Amino acid sequence: MRAVISRVSSASVTVDGEVVSRIGQGLLVLLGVTASDGQREIELTARKIADLRVFDGEPELSVTEIGGEVLVVSQFTLYGDFRKGRRPSWLAAAPGDEAEPIYEAVADRLRTVHGLPVKTGKFGTMMAVESINDGPFTLWWEC
Template identity: 55%
Template structure:
């Protein structure tokens, strides 16, 4: 499992011109990708890491200050463009595998006490954010 995490002042995601998820205060915008062999261990690790990583102001975590998270599914995090001009998506898990794991990460975060806003899995989304810092971090679950 892979995530690109941005510290933001605000962020929102729209589908078809309608806002479906938004955070209006400082927090984290998370783009989440799933690969084929991800499962429950990766879900728990990623949720705990996202909730506890200290990238907010004054080296605080979302859990320290109750900051919200906007979590957006993004299979393209597993794109590979090393060869040719067209990326391949072979490392990205298909929707029937990745959607339940995306949902599980969001549920796990909520279970830890996070306010979680979401995109719409598989939708064509427009994401708007105001980066803070800017701070962008790539998180990847450790290999089993």
């Protein structure tokens, strides 16, 4: 599983001209799933997102501690391999029918186990993702 995690002032997802999700201060998480991901990766990734100390405070605070929100957006392109040629290969990304339940499980775990307000994109659609990065502050996670 791979995630690009950005600290944001706000973020939103628009599909076909309609805003389907919007958050204020918190984290925008672009999440990529591979075929070998399972419960272990779901738990590790959700815990990392919830506990990541990237917000101002003394000591630095997590999204949970600031009462922030999380927007999780499926991003199979995080597994694009373009080392050879000019066209990316998507072989490492899990097929949609395998990736969607894992993506949903990460969002659900953030909600139920970590008590975070979580919104999601619309899986399998073309989405316009907008964010106002706070910093900018963007990190890469892989497990």
